[in-house]
Amino acid sequence: xxxxxxxxFLLLIPFTALAGEGEKxxxxxxxxxxxxxxxxxxxxxxxNSETLQETHGKMFLLRPGKFRWDYRKPYEQQIVSDGxxxxxxxxxxxxVTIQSVDSLIGSAPALxxxxxxxxxxxxNTRELGAEQNLQWIELTPKQEEAGFEKLVLGFDANNLVNxxxxxxxxxxxxxxxxxxxxxxxxxxxxFDFIPPEGVDVIGE
Numbered sequence: 001x002x003x004x005x006x007x008x009f010l011l012l013i014p015f016t017a018l019a020g021e022g023e024k025x026x027x028x029x030x031x032x033x034x035x036x037x038x039x040x041x042x043x044x045x046x047x048n049s050e051t052l053q054e055t056h057g058k059m060f061l062l063r064p065g066k067f068r069w070d071y072r073k074p075y076e077q078q079i080v081s082d083g084x085x086x087x088x089x090x091x092x093x094x095x096v097t098i099q100s101v102d103s104l105i106g107s108a109p110a111l112x113x114x115x116x117x118x119x120x121x122x123x124n125t126r127e128l129g130a131e132q133n134l135q136w137i138e139l140t141p142k143q144e145e146a147g148f149e150k151l152v153l154g155f156d157a158n159n160l161v162n163x164x165x166x167x168x169x170x171x172x173x174x175x176x177x178x179x180x181x182x183x184x185x186x187x188x189x190x191f192d193f194i195p196p197e198g199v200d201v202i203g204e
Contacts, residue, residue: 021127029182041054151165163177
């Protein structure tokens with residue numbers, strides 16, 4: 001579940017040819033953004049719209065390819081990437097799982113576009129118009145094996161505020177961002193993860 005979400009920002013590279021208002025806001029926000037810091041709320045809904053999970057935390061992004069998601073409530077987890085590897089640290093289980101970014105591309109839709117290919121080579125886009133004071137745009141994967149059906153993004157005048165991921169099993173993952181900082185100064189060392197002493201380490 002978490003791997004599906006952690007790299008969503010990697011998916012949002014600038015478009016090469018844009019037309020609608022949603023796409024214009026996507027381009028305007030990401031073309032000049034090298035770093036992001038924000039609080040987030042993540043909610044997972046089942047096929048019948050029942051809430052399966054709700055978590056809160058803070059995320060950091062530093063281009064190219066570096067990200068960190070600190071889940072703080074109701075349980076503590078950390079997901080950190082230096083652009084080459086991804087560390088998943090479950091504090092309660094005292095366990096760290098290490099994988100390469102390349103190995104996650106097939107199983108984590110958020111990482112499908114960690115390459116340099118333009119986003120419109122892998123996704124079709126559709127303008128959804130304005131709702132709740134946001135401009136919405138829908139991305140659908142061109143490849144059937146992507147593992148999810150669509151990704152919907154909601155922008156205000158300056159920032160990405162909402163993300164919704166619909167998977168092939170009917171589950172919907174919603175992310176809402178708040179206290180968003182564009183291009184803050186972020187220490188690159190924040191993305192260098194060293195497993196704590198005594199924890200189980202699985203993977204590379």
